Amino acid sequence: MELKGKKVLVVGLGKSGLAAALFLRQKGAQVTVSDMRSAAALAKEIPALLEHGISVESGGHGLLTFRRQDLIVVSPGVPLDTPELVQVKAFGLPVIGELELASRFLEGGIVAITGSNGKTTTTTLIGQIFEDAGLPTQIGGNIGLPVIELIANSTETTVNVLEVSSFQLETVVEFHPRIAVILNITPDHLDRHGSFENYVAAKENIFARQTSADALVLNADDTTTQLSAAHAQSAAKLKPDGGPNIYWFSRTKIVRQGACVLNDAIVWIEREGASAEPILPLTEIPLKGSHNVENVLAAVAAARLATVPAESIRKTVASFHAVEHRLEYVATENAVDYYNDSKATNVDAAAKAIAAFPGGIHLILGGKDKNSNYADLSDLLRKHVKAVYTIGSAAPKIETQIRGMAPIVSCETLDRAVAAARAAAHPGDIVLLSPACSSFDQFESYEHRGRIFKELVLELTSLERAR
Secondary structure (H helix, E strand, O other): OOOOOOEEEEEOOOHHHHHHHHHHHHOOOEEEEEOOOOOOOOOOOHHHHHHOOOEEEOOOOOHHHHHOOOEEEEOOOOOOOOHHHHHHHHOOOOEEEHHHHHHOOOOOEEEEEEOOOOHHHHHHHHHHHHHHOOOOEEEEEOOOEOHHHHHHHOOOOOEEEEEOOHHHHOOOOOOOOOEEEEOOOOOOOHHHHOOHHHHHHHHHHHHOOOOOOOEEEEEOOOHHHHHHHHHHHHHHOOOOOOOOEEEEEEOOOOOOOEEEEEOOEEEEEOOOOOOOEEEEEHHHOOOOOHHHHHHHHHHHHHHHHOOOOHHHHHHHHHOOOOOOOOOEEEEEEOOEEEEEOOOOOOHHHHHHHHHOOOOOEEEEEEOEOOOOOHHHHHHHHHHHEEEEEEEOOOHHHHHHHHOOOOOEEEEEOHHHHHHHHHHHOOOOOEEEEOOOOEOOOOOOOHHHHHHHHHHHHHHHHHHHHHO
16 A cells, blocks of 8 residues: 555544554654544644644535545544545545554554453453463554554564444454454444444444455354345355355354363364363352353464464463453442443443442442443343442433433432442442443543542442541
C-alpha cells in the first residue's frame, strides 16, 4: 500500500486515530485529522499532531475536507453513517479503518478474536499461552496497543494476537487472520449497527478473507455462531481458494473437531475420528463462571491449532488470573465480597456474571443504554439477586423493564450505589458491579468506571480496618 505523497484523512482522534495519523505521516502521507470535539477538548493531542506536520480540523467535519482526500481512515468510534462518510463513499473514495490499514503492514501471522463477550479474557489468555510457549507474541487491537503500534516490532515469525470489535470489522477489506475465533454473538451495539443482522454481518467479516489454509474457531453452544459456520461454508463454495477449516468448542457436547469437555476435563480433538487429547481438568481453571470455561476452551483450540503443546497450555491456564474489570475480585469487608465486572457492557455479559454466583447478589446496573432489553435478566434476578441498584441515564428504562423481579434502589451515581449496597449487604453476600450498559454517560470508559468502583470499595475497607 503506497502512502507517500497521498492525501489521507483520519476521522476521529481516539487512541487508534492518533496512532494511525502518526503512522501515516511517518510513511510520507499528507495527513489531516478531523474530529467533532472542540480544539479545547483536543488540547493534549493537537500540539503533537502539528509538530509532525499533521493538519487538524476540530469542532466538526467539513465535506470539502473529506472530498479532497485520496484515502480516509476512520476510527472505530465513528459511525459509518456519518453524513460526510456516506457522501464520499458514494463518490468511490476508499474508506478503511485502522485495523485494515495496520494489517497491510503488519508482519507475521494474525490470530484474531471477536465476540459479544469474553474477547479480552480470551485474547489475553491466548497471548499468555503463546508467550509462555516461547513464541514471539504481540497482543493488541481493541485492548492495549492499537494494531498500528504493533507494526514496528513485528517480524515474519511474530504471532499477533488481536482482539477485534464489530466497529473495527465494519471497515475491513483485506484483513486476513490465520486463526479467527468467534466466541459468541448476542445482541449488542444495536444503537450503532441498527439491527442484530447488521451486527452479525460485521462480526462475520473476521473470516471473509480466510482460505482453506486458515482456521475458524466457533462456539458450538451458540446458535448464531452455528449460523456463521453455514455462512462461511456457503461463501467458500464461491471462492477459488475455498474457505476456512472450521473447528468448534463446546462446554455441553462432544465436537467433531476442536475443544470440548469430557469427563470433567477439557480435551482436544484434532480432526473428526481422532482420539481426544487431554488438556486439563476443569478444577484447574481458576476463573469464575461457566462462561470462562468457554473462554478457556476457545483459547485451547487456538493454541493447539498453533501447535502449542498440551502441557504448556495446561500450565498457563492453571496460573491465569482474571483480567481487570472482568469478574475481578476487589475486596472483602464484613464478610461481603466485592466484584468489579465493569466490562459487562451488555445484558448477556451481565447475565453471565450473575450466574457465576449462587445468590445473595447486590447488583449495580446502569450507564448508557445501547438499545438493550433488560427484561432478559428477569429469571436470574429472581433467583440470584437480593437487590438492584440503578445508576446512569439508562436507570429509568432498566427500572421499568425489571420491576417486580427484585427490589430496586434508584441511586443515580456509582458512589451512592456502592454505599447503599454496602449498607444493605449481610455476611456471605456479594456486591457486584455488572452494569449491562456502556459507561459513556458518566465515565470516560468501562476501565474508568471499574477503577472508580474499586477506589470506592477499597476506601470502604480501609475505613473499616481503621475502626
